[in-house]
Amino acid sequence: MLTLDLPNEIEKRLLVLAMHTGRTVQFCAREAILDYIDEIEERYLAIDRIRENGADEPYDLP
Numbered sequence: 001m002l003t004l005d006l007p008n009e010i011e012k013r014l015l016v017l018a019m020h021t022g023r024t025v026q027f028c029a030r031e032a033i034l035d036y037i038d039e040i041e042e043r044y045l046a047i048d049r050i051r052e053n054g055a056d057e058p059y060d061l062p
Helices: 008-021 025-052
Strands: none
């Protein structure tokens, strides 16, 4: 289990999202984290492909 201390603004946004979607705050937070992980993994894979194809310039993730 993971516990996060989120700023009030993020908690409010999650609560509003949960109310609008009829889901729980936990569900919305979990989905947001999964979407973020998927996006970052895709970026790393893309950078790896660029490097494998002989790119000379360094590529960094933000």
